[in-house]
Amino acid sequence: MKKVFTTQEGVKMNFRLDFGDIKNLINEFQYLMDTLEIMGDIDFKYFYRVTDDNYIQLAYKMDKRGMELCAQYKLRYDNLKENIIFIVKENIEAHLPYIGFPIFQNSVVFTKEEFDGIIQIMKDEKVVITEKVKSYETPLIDYLRAQKLNPRPKGGNPNSWVAKCPCGGNHQIMVSNLHDEWGCGYCKRKGKIPELGKWLQEIKIKEDQRMLSRFMKESESGELSSEILHWWVNRY
């Protein structure tokens, strides 16, 4: 009986969402597609698996590395292809801020036209949402943008946005425009603009200390790397 390791749904962005080990399940996955990702440079092979407890799972292979599970959702449609489109869209959406849209290479489920159509719909949805929410922009959104944290609306709700987490991790903070509040469930931090400013300051100080200790170490060895030299020159 094919079952899921956890009944949680979502796209795996870090170790906190654990879909279990698939090493012994690899032959239960079906080939889905090849795409080029990360500036069109890297070939990703995708596979899917439908479980007897009604989940669809998406896995990928990159370079010579082993297969890794990247997303899992309950089956939502009667038609398998609709379920595949759903999980593929969720996966693209989650990684969009980091790697952009994938480029179609090959698939046994989609034609190139179908895949490009899915991407186009996602792009169109973004334009519609962006136009709809322009009037909802708030001081917190402006602040996030000024800090280059790429705030953007999440789903269809104009009051609910996400942005890059300032911790530098591969996850997002949630932003509510109703009271200009933000929060990160992973980092366990939340607040309004002042708390965000304070946190960014803490992160900056920590980073500076890290670079300073590297500078000291490299100075002792008598060989300064160009990265450190650049940092040192720009520090004052």
Ligand SMILES: [Zn+2]
């Ligand atoms: Zn965080």
